[in-house]
Amino acid sequence: MANAVKIRVPGTTANCGPGFDAVGIACTIYNELELSLSNEGGISLEVIGEGAGAIPSDNSNVAVKAIKMVLAKTGHNYQGIQLKLTNNIPLARGLGSSAAAIVGGLIAANELTGNSLTKENILDMATALEGHPDNVAPAIFGGITISILDSGNTQYLRFLPPSGFSMVVVIPAFNLSTKAARKVLPDSVPFSDAAFNVGRTALLVGALCSGELKLLSSALEDKLHQPYREKLIPGMAQVLSAARQAGALGAALSGAGPCLIAFTSSNPEEVGHAMVKAFRIHNVEAKFHILNIDTQGAIKL
């Protein structure tokens, strides 16, 4: 069918230790979303790769929600939504699969309806659908982003670090939905824990901006979410420690988990193997990917 578009969207690692709901990095792992719109028919969905057989093909699909949001906002009344998803980002693992689906759906629908929405409009809509901006911002803009909600609008800053590093993402063989991983968080935290995170987050952003990567060891420490989520991920503390012992600059939970991520400037393979081995001691099978920073964000193919 004519009237089709294909969008590539990167996966993202959010929080980066202390930057809960604010810091995110686009990674070189990608999903593709192909959309066609027509006046008749309902929703049709083909999924290749991650999530095949598991992703719903009705209105509960987050990509469909995103497409319908654009259609409503731009005054279009297409009934037929044909989607083909080619997924490499594992689902519910902490690499921003839902953000990628939302961003892909918003950008594809915007392309097919005359491109009336700006990237900033899309960021606001994506944040509303996802509930927090830290995955959707880097998925749209690429690079490293700091994003916050301010009176319903998402403010963001995007930058690239002056010196490169690799990200070793260890993917355990079990899912953890972000919803479930947010349920274990407390309603309030001690003032000292908040102060701990303010300092670490400032140091994290400074270290990434300046290239002072040796600061990452302290700058990735967190007291707002990781201590509460640790019980959901067998061996988490030991895997993070194995990464540091193998020479990583620092390590943290990726997003809401269960993926764990290590930052390294030298020996990513060694770090990955050490982390997988530490998971195995806790009877968790895992694999690792070595990823870099994606600099483009979502693009039309």
Ligand SMILES: Nc1ncnc2c1ncn2[C@@H]1O[C@H](COP(=O)(O)OP(=O)(O)O)[C@@H](O)[C@H]1O
């Ligand atoms: N490509 C996709 N298309 C549609 N929905 C998706 C896609 N990828 C993920 N999802 C939805 O997002 C959910 C996972 O989101 P979430 O729990 O936030 O984890 P993640 O860390 O992977 O974003 C999946 O269970 C599925 O419902």
Ligand SMILES: N[C@@H](CCOP(=O)(O)O)C(=O)O
């Ligand atoms: N700030 C969010 C990030 C969730 O990222 P995801 O990739 O796990 O969806 C949180 O920590 O809940």
